[in-house]
Amino acid sequence: MAFRILSKCHIFKYITNTTFHTNLRSKDIHISTVHRDLMEFFDDKKNWAVEQIKVGRSWSKDELRIKSNQDLHKLWYVLLKERNMLLTMEHECKAQFELFPNPERIDKVEESMNNLETVVRERNEAYYKLEVGESAERPGQLVTNLLGLNFFYRKFEHLIPKFLNKQWRNKHTFNVVNGNIEKFQRLYREKLHNANRKSRNRDRNHVMHLMKRYPNMDMEAVKQQYPSVDIEKIKNYHKVRGHYVP
Amino acid sequence: MSTRWYPIYQRGNPQLRIFLPNFWMKLVRPEEKQPKNVVQFKVPTGMTNYDIENYLKKIYKIKVIKVESSIENGKMKRAIFNKYGPIVKEDDFRRAFVTMPRDQEFEFPDVCTTEEFKKRTAEDEKSSKVSQDMYKDFLKKQGNRPGLPGWFSF
Numbered sequence: 001m002a003f004r005i006l007s008k009c010h011i012f013k014y015i016t017n018t019t020f021h022t023n024l025r026s027k028d029i030h031i032s033t034v035h036r037d038l039m040e041f042f043d044d045k046k047n048w049a050v051e052q053i054k055v056g057r058s059w060s061k062d063e064l065r066i067k068s069n070q071d072l073h074k075l076w077y078v079l080l081k082e083r084n085m086l087l088t089m090e091h092e093c094k095a096q097f098e099l100f101p102n103p104e105r106i107d108k109v110e111e112s113m114n115n116l117e118t119v120v121r122e123r124n125e126a127y128y129k130l131e132v133g134e135s136a137e138r139p140g141q142l143v144t145n146l147l148g149l150n151f152f153y154r155k156f157e158h159l160i161p162k163f164l165n166k167q168w169r170n171k172h173t174f175n176v177v178n179g180n181i182e183k184f185q186r187l188y189r190e191k192l193h194n195a196n197r198k199s200r201n202r203d204r205n206h207v208m209h210l211m212k213r214y215p216n217m218d219m220e221a222v223k224q225q226y227p228s229v230d231i232e233k234i235k236n237y238h239k240v241r242g243h244y245v246p
Numbered sequence: 247m248s249t250r251w252y253p254i255y256q257r258g259n260p261q262l263r264i265f266l267p268n269f270w271m272k273l274v275r276p277e278e279k280q281p282k283n284v285v286q287f288k289v290p291t292g293m294t295n296y297d298i299e300n301y302l303k304k305i306y307k308i309k310v311i312k313v314e315s316s317i318e319n320g321k322m323k324r325a326i327f328n329k330y331g332p333i334v335k336e337d338d339f340r341r342a343f344v345t346m347p348r349d350q351e352f353e354f355p356d357v358c359t360t361e362e363f364k365k366r367t368a369e370d371e372k373s374s375k376v377s378q379d380m381y382k383d384f385l386k387k388q389g390n391r392p393g394l395p396g397w398f399s400f
Binding site: 037038039040041042043048049050051073076077080081083084087088089091092093095096098116117120138154156157158159 | 251253254265266267270271272273274275285288305306307308352355357358359360362363366
């Protein structure tokens, strides 16, 4: 699922024109971006139908933290194009029944994109805390729904405020007492309880059989792995004793 | 990411400005024969025609005349290929046909077949053919008397 916008993102407000396509000129270097149109969706010709493509690692957070906002903004589009290219090549290779060389490249790009976004989020948060005095994170709260279950509701902007929206208010009145919700909640809790009980029993049985098979086992490790099992209690059980004369 | 969500539309500037778009786009080989200036894409379902147009225009600097798109179902298949395998569904996607200006042409390149690739596969085929011939020889010798070891012969 793709989302769109960092609506509260103020660190980019000075970037009015995206400059990642224009020529980069300075005193020492002069780089003009290669204009390849739709062939940007494909890899370099030397990388077509090869067995292995060697690439470096992904961008780490610490590396991205020392970059400027503009650099991050440019890097995002580089990564975006790279990911599109890799996805296109992977799709084509799959369609032609060929192996896609080094598929971990996609993971690397995605990892660097995630890192970049967390860095942007950190900066945005810091900016908001300093300038506005509130968090830049998306607001939310715990809400009870129609079935009486709690969930974290992530708020978004509305045209009409809550107290003016009659239609919404009529839809969202959950204080009807007719016993149905209580019944559902009881059954739901029973289901959860049963699942919990079964998993506890499963663990205990497993530990008992382990103790039977391996009498000289490291019990500390077992305690750590199965914290719900009371080992002192199990020790005297019949199931734990192996098929040998003690 | 928690800071990514749609704000409501408001008239006037600043308009909805996307700083870090997260949409992917795949350029795919068209299944049906298309005019030379039509390109087929696979994009996420959340993308609109305007999104696709702006994406190509702004990021890839491609001239776009028209965009047509529709949401397609992901394929249902069995994860393990027998009748007991669990059924899995691939993700839904949006298939987009992008029309470029009439004078522009795009032909989908043969990414998987190059000269080097042909050379490499030819060697493989050669070796597999040698082993096939050897097996045929073996059958000629041993075909009438199954179970006997290969060395038991004159």
